[in-house]
Amino acid sequence: xxxxxxxxxxxxxxxxxxxxxxxxxxxxxxxxxxxxxxxxxxxxxxxxxxxxxxxxxxxxxxxxxxxxxxxxxxxxxxxxxxxxxxxxxxxxxxxxxxxxxxxxxxxxxxxxxxxxxxxxxxxxxxxxxxxxxxxxxxxxxxxxxxxxxxxxxxxxxxxxxxxxxxxxxxxxxxxxxxxxxxxxxxxxxxxxxxxxxx
Amino acid sequence: xxxxxxxxxxxxxxxxxxxxxxxxxxxxxxxxxxxxxxxxxxxxxxxxxxxxxxxxxxxxxxxxxxxxxxxxxxxxxxxxxxxxxxxxxxxxxxxxxxxxxxxxxxxxxxxxxxxxxxxxxxxxxxxxxxxxxxxxxxxxxxxxxxxxxxxxxxxxxxxxxxxxxxxxxxxxxxxxxxxxxxxxxxxxxxxxxxxxxx
Numbered sequence: 001x002x003x004x005x006x007x008x009x010x011x012x013x014x015x016x017x018x019x020x021x022x023x024x025x026x027x028x029x030x031x032x033x034x035x036x037x038x039x040x041x042x043x044x045x046x047x048x049x050x051x052x053x054x055x056x057x058x059x060x061x062x063x064x065x066x067x068x069x070x071x072x073x074x075x076x077x078x079x080x081x082x083x084x085x086x087x088x089x090x091x092x093x094x095x096x097x098x099x100x101x102x103x104x105x106x107x108x109x110x111x112x113x114x115x116x117x118x119x120x121x122x123x124x125x126x127x128x129x130x131x132x133x134x135x136x137x138x139x140x141x142x143x144x145x146x147x148x149x150x151x152x153x154x155x156x157x158x159x160x161x162x163x164x165x166x167x168x169x170x171x172x173x174x175x176x177x178x179x180x181x182x183x184x185x186x187x188x189x190x191x192x193x194x195x196x197x198x
Numbered sequence: 199x200x201x202x203x204x205x206x207x208x209x210x211x212x213x214x215x216x217x218x219x220x221x222x223x224x225x226x227x228x229x230x231x232x233x234x235x236x237x238x239x240x241x242x243x244x245x246x247x248x249x250x251x252x253x254x255x256x257x258x259x260x261x262x263x264x265x266x267x268x269x270x271x272x273x274x275x276x277x278x279x280x281x282x283x284x285x286x287x288x289x290x291x292x293x294x295x296x297x298x299x300x301x302x303x304x305x306x307x308x309x310x311x312x313x314x315x316x317x318x319x320x321x322x323x324x325x326x327x328x329x330x331x332x333x334x335x336x337x338x339x340x341x342x343x344x345x346x347x348x349x350x351x352x353x354x355x356x357x358x359x360x361x362x363x364x365x366x367x368x369x370x371x372x373x374x375x376x377x378x379x380x381x382x383x384x385x386x387x388x389x390x391x392x393x394x395x396x
Binding site: 004027045 | 201202203204207208211212215217218222226227228230231233238239240241243245246248250252261263286287290
């Protein structure tokens with residue numbers, strides 16, 4: 001004997017979560033088992049609910065419970081700037097900075113020929129359609145500074161510039177609080193390339 | 199805006215799990231949200247099930263779905279030896295060694311006056327009752343080598359020895375694969391104290 005069947009099943013499912021190994025899964029399962037009050041039931045309900053009640057905004061393709069999402073629906077937001085990101089979680093990351101007052105467009109991935117993901121798998125046609133009314137004047141490409149993210153940025157720039165919309169790219173450089181000594185060469189190279197007058 | 203309400207709720211609940219901070223909780227929540235097939239529903243069901251279908255064995259007080267548990271119910275097991283542990287998870291830890299063929303008794307804690315936990319809060323009366331029929335000849339005390347676990351071991355020895363039952367304690371020493379240099383003084387002291395002729 002080892003675990004009871006229901007405990008073994010829970011551990012097996014928890015171990016599929018990213019970064020959770022078998023030992024951690026067992027610890028979490030015992031915590032759930034020993035939890036008091038309605039915690040286990042609340043957690044079960046929240047897990048089932050999150051998939052049921054979350055969908056994608058028909059405009060920006062970000063996560064939302066209402067369509068259009070609160071950001072797209074906010075008339076105080078700058079309609080002339082669109083920030084293009086790879087994933088819905090990136091919207092939250094940018095929102096946290098409180099430094100961007102435009103709207104978003106979520107691509108749901110980046111161009112990655114190795115994974116068989118071309119531009120047609122991303123929400124790029126949807127992005128072009130949003131430029132149609134002529135309101136948007138700038139696209140801030142905030143895809144990740146990875147090979148795939150850069151390829152996507154270059155692709156978007158080539159596609160969108162001819163439409164008379166300015167395409168900008170977020171800056172790459174040394175992270176704030178970072179250390180030159182520990183930064184990789186490519187990052188330092190980009191930081192020097194992107195230097196600004198003080 | 200940040201997360202959608204259902205996502206925020208899930209992150210809040212996941213962040214209550216031991217060793218899971220807010221960032222990890224968000225990563226797990228996004229994984230659940232993006233998971234394909236029935237994973238989210240399966241996980242929700244497993245969490246709700248584990249509490250509903252798991253109970254304590256009326257004999258050893260370990261976790262089980264059937265009463266008595268498979269170990270107490272196994273007639274091949276040595277009835278004369280009882281291994282006393284603090285928690286149900288300790289039963290699984292000892293079982294994994296495949297080195298013990300007796301039965302178990304789970305105390306559900308250790309004596310800890312600072313936390314207001316005395317012997318009467320533990321399954322000690324139940325343990326004494328199991329010795330009544332006179333079948334058990336040895337009690338292996340496998341409580342943790344902590345102050346509380348040691349205090350519990352000493353308490354049990356004093357209580358049970360007069361009943362004519364042998365009380366043994368698991369060995370303390372350098373872990374296999376461990377290193378003298380990194381072991382603490384108390385452990386090394388115990389290892390020397392418990393030395394055996396080769």
